[in-house]
């Protein structure tokens with residue numbers, strides 16, 4: 001019940017009440033217009049019954065045809081369409097009712113049609129004004145609020161990345177469901193319908209997908225986002241810092257041993273390994289992105305900054321110990337800065353060397369990002385492209 005009030009159908013209630021109030025008012029206006037103000041419509045049994053039927057039909061149409069679904073996020077055109085749909089269904093059902101109760105012939109069609117015409121204008125105005133008011137009350141924080149779709153292994157990385165780019169994660173939806181109710185004080189939504197309602201009623205500004213696992217975003221959510229004109233911000237930073245297992249010898253003369261194991265640590269098959277040595281401090285390399293190649297970077301000796309850029313935001317990851325690795329997925333611009341001379345950069349790559357899959361021009365990279373995002377947001381399944389990309393890796 002609590003959830004129903006917070007994001008569920010009961011959140012419609014205020015809109016339903018507005019609808020019914022508009023309908024009653026429209027009826028009164030139409031009645032007085034027809035019969036003059038000498039009469040009270042309620043004093044006529046016929047009018048009273050029909051009016052009550054109209055109210056019942058109105059509530060029924062709202063529930064059965066979900067004419068208020070996502071109402072808080074509708075644009076003007078959508079409101080015009082949905083209000084018209086609502087009034088049309090109500091009118092058709094009322095006609096059937098009048099026909100079945102055989103009261104159609106002695107009840108004025110003019111009153112009904114005028115009432116519904118006025119109702120249409122009034123519910124459109126009423127809903128729009130109420131929505132405006134609710135949104136005004138809602139907008140307290142200037143920082144964009146986010147629903148984060150991720151998997152258990154990426155939750156904290158995701159929250160952290162989004163915080164750094166100035167977004168507050170308000171809700172979490174985990175693609176691989178954890179039985180947790182909240183993580184770091186952020187509520188975890190465990191039902192996809194609830195997630196869609198949260199986007200609507202909590203006026204979430206952005207929806208991010210974070211993580212390497214190519215889980216599908218549930219089609220229901222994709223559809224709901226389309227209805228609300230919400231775009232997925234796909235894989236904001238498609239990278240991950242990992243711990244490379246390191247065994248420190250008890251006797252310091254034996255040093256440390258670090259290791260990485262195929263599928264267990266690396267989410268792609270390794271087709272190539274290369275390393276960069278004999279370097280000087282302050283050397284800058286990289287300045288490219290890959291269309292297909294997934295990489296794992298680590299620095300077994302020295303200190304190297306990796307600047308990762310997803311076309312919108314930049315982040316720097318410092319590889320300063322052999323026990324730290326960085327997985328970079330395709331579609332990220334990278335620049336490497338050698339902090340110490342002699343630092344060694346080792347790279348494990350999912351693809352054989354192929355100059356064709358490199359993007360070496362920054363403007364071309366930005367255009368690539370834009371095209372990629374546009375395709376994703378246009379598609380029926382937001383993660384299909386990501387899935388395709390990742391399938392290349394195996």
Ligand code: TYD
Nearest residue numbers: 272273274276284285286287288336352353
């Ligand atoms: P490049 O990708 O430009 O290095 P970085 O971006 O780190 O500065 O590669 C330098 C040269 O090495 C370039 O001529 C291509 C060649 N190369 C290979 O032949 N095979 C490889 O696997 C890599 C990574 C580079």
